[in-house]
Amino acid sequence: MSGTGMLPDLVVTLVFIGYAMVMLLSFGGLLTWVERKQSAVMADRVGANRAYIRIPFTNVKLVWLGLFHGMADGLKMLLKENFKPRTHDAVGYFLAPFLVFTPVLLVFAV
Structure with missing residues (x-):
């Protein structure tokens, strides 16, 4: 028997x-x-409910329902400095994210 019966199962799984x-x-x-x-809203502060981007040299404010906060957070994470103390443990700094996220991902895998 050929392996053609497995291809539809693979496609369904990938979809x-x-x-x-x-x-x-x-x-x-x-x-x-x-x-x-x-x-x-609960803290009555300028947050995702009232944040805006002002178009330069105009009084036009783009609000977009607070979606600019997510974009600002993503931009902040991309431009953030990777600070390491002079006496840092290179192996520990490298392995820490894997050690933290692996158990969480394994729980989702189950």
């Missing part, structure tokens, strides 16, 4: 994995946005 990843990432972003808007 399901892609669908699950898109849904999880979408809901994660959506719930983060909702939580930030709600906490800003």
